[in-house]
Amino acid sequence: MAAASDDPHLGHGPSEDYEDYEDDEDYEDEEESDSGSVLSDDSVLPDYLREDEREAGTANTLYEACARNEAWTLQRLLEEGVTKEQAMELDINGRNGLMVAVAKGFVDIVYALHECRLLIDINHQDADGNTALMIAAQAGFATILNYIMNYYTGADMELRDPRGFTALIKAGLQGREDCVTALLMHGADINAMDLYRGKGLKDWVLKTGRFETMNRLRRLQAHPVAEQFCESYVPEWPDLRDLVARATASKTASQKLSQKLKDTFTITFPHDPQDNGVMDHLVRITTSIHSPLVATACRPLCPTSPPEIGRRRLTVAELLTRHSRKELEENSVCHSNGSVASASPRSSHSVSLTSCCQEQRESTTAGVKNFMSHSIMRQNSIFPTDCVPRIEVTRSAEPTPKKEKKKKQKGYLEPPIWKYKEAKEEKKKEKKKQEKEKEEQDKKIKERKRKSKKKQSH
Template sequence: MASSKYDPHLGAGPSEDSEILLDDSDSGSVLSDDSVLPDYEMDEKYTEPAKTLYEACARNEPTSLLRVLERGVTKDEAMDLDNNGKNGLMQAVAKGFMDIVTMLHTCPLIDINHQDNDGNTALMIAAQAGFSTIVNYILNFYSGVDTEVRDPRGFTALIKAGLQGQEECVSALLMHGADMNAIDLVQGRSLNDWALRTGSFETVKRLRRLNAHSVAVQFCESYIPEWPALKQLVAKATVTKTAGEKLRQRLKDSLSFSFHQDPQDNGVMDHMVRMTSGIHSPLVVTGCHPLCPSSPPEIGKRRFAVSELLEKHSIKELEESTVSHSKGSVTTSASHSGASATSVSLTCCQEHGIGGFIPRSMGHRNSIFPSGCIPKIEVTKSQESTPKKEKKKKAQKGYLEPPIWKYKEIKEEKKREKKEQQQQEKEKEKEKEKEKEKEKEKEKEKEKQRKTKGSKRSSSKN
């Protein structure tokens, strides 16, 4: 069994006695020794499909994995490890095989909190690699995920994501209930301290914004998709101004300089994000089936996976009652408000079970056998008649007209010349036809004269 001390890709990890690497100087190493994952991918070409669960995960063969799961998997086969102590799920997570990750959540024999020889879990690998989609999927669909598992240095998945500057993974872990104040065992630093020391200023900004808005209000039933500042801005814009105020505003606009600014808090951009990601948004309502809409994500509040909620509560209870997350348990309280969970989640899926709650973007599907259901879209013809095109009005004096470009003038002149040439050719053809007709008439007259002369000669001879 190889460890991190003998792995040439990872190098030797920091020890408690090595103060040179762990001091506060700029030359000290501040990243974990497993921050850069080694490349385990082989250049072999496989002629036969994978026969074991680990092989299917390492090769990224979803069809082979499906066959293995259908025939049945033992505990030893599910936890088959490589030389570094990684199982099949950890290999798929390290390489970003999303299809494999979405299929393995149905196997209850896989230990999601298993640690390899370096102390990493599947969640740690995905968090420090920046695979935010895999992190969210593991947190939402794998039961029993422990976000506070530590490696030998005391780093959690949240600290590892902060070390690498993966702010999306940091946000996902914090909103799932990861401890923001967790401290490593070597230097005694928290997430904020490591982010500042490694120069991850985007992560620091994200932490400040999350602390200022610790609850995802748009994922709550009480959220109304209206911008509260709109009325004030409209009223301010429609107020009549005096001549002095107008003059002052013009001077201010002419003398002020416009610089690039970040979006303001609770401004238009924030409102657009909330509108598109809120529970009342048609994009979210038709794309997934929300669970526990009355208990929005919050920093420091433990979230439960879909499978855990389905084990503790029935489908009817989840739809008709309000199931709220608390820090250590799930509480249920009946609610018959106007905006219930069934009225908010306008999903088209009639299937029950865990498959009905998986977003379509994460579901394993193809074009022939799509997973879930496809929403039916009814197209009705409008009763109103289609408006007719308005005729172009003639140019009037005193009104501006769009400019005519030179190339358009040249094109129009060429078209006119072509038309004139065609008309001239037609006139010439008509003249030629008239001349031909005149010649024919002359020939007919000559023939008549000849006939009359011949008849006169015959009569005189007689």
């Protein structure tokens, strides 16, 4: 297998320290591929299936429903009611139903288990020391990772496995750029070190050859605040005025000649977009809360404080326990150093959170559902609340008016009439003509019979 050092565009691959680390942990590369490495898998534990999971049929327990990805069965079990022992049923690897669903990427199962989140220990570690957050981070399931951080309360991002790796370091080892970004923007510690080697995120990213992840880290550190998700963001490119002024400024004859020679003899090569250039501006403006592309779907709870590296973001459940629904709908709260503080209400031109039904349940579970996106709810994507309007169907009293044929006007072009249509119309005309002739003959026969009967009667 070609090593990373053989490619001149990649530079040096994984260092000797990283190879020694695998040897110290007795990790054997049986197959010469990335999938054979321990650190490229979701866990060092074997893929274990119990006998009852291999058997066909409907799942009977919560764990079986999670392992088989049976969302309807899981919903039925949750409606009947589950205990903490059922929610925390473990397999031979020490994983509960949530962890198995996260490892296999069952998004619907992770969403459904939110109803019994109080019975599930979100920080439970399996036999290898992985939590559900670690499994999602190193597997690259950014959607599940964001859902756990935003809707499951108490998820510890700084929890470590026996090797001393946090969820952030695990995501960096696997080159999961989106997961690294999500963890950092949610408040993960970028300076955390593993317990044995004393290396941080950047050290392991470089030693494992994850150069794209390193570029993402540099860009995030250059712009640690996502200002486009804040109300104070101005959707205008600051460099545009200077560029327009330079382009429209009058030039002398010598400047025009030198510019023409420069454009003629200069060879352009493909290069990466500039920082804070037009590409960065387009990304910000299309993802901001003021963008017309997302304004109808984006409903931020804290628009006055955008995500920032190193600042912990509170979950939706935590926001609901500390603040009323009215404050959240008016977006009058904001994050501040991991805590929530009051802020000025939203402006009139921003998106409101007024629902179609005023009567809402005040419980925590119902409140969390009100602030979930339509793709997460999955129950009713048209009406996000329980308020479904009644539709009454009545028959119209007046008949539907027939469409009047337009009269042909001279001097205007008309679409051509195809031959098969002409033949079809001629057949219809002949058929109507024959029917009329037949009706006239019937009328004549009836008239003759009537006259003959009169004569016979006289």
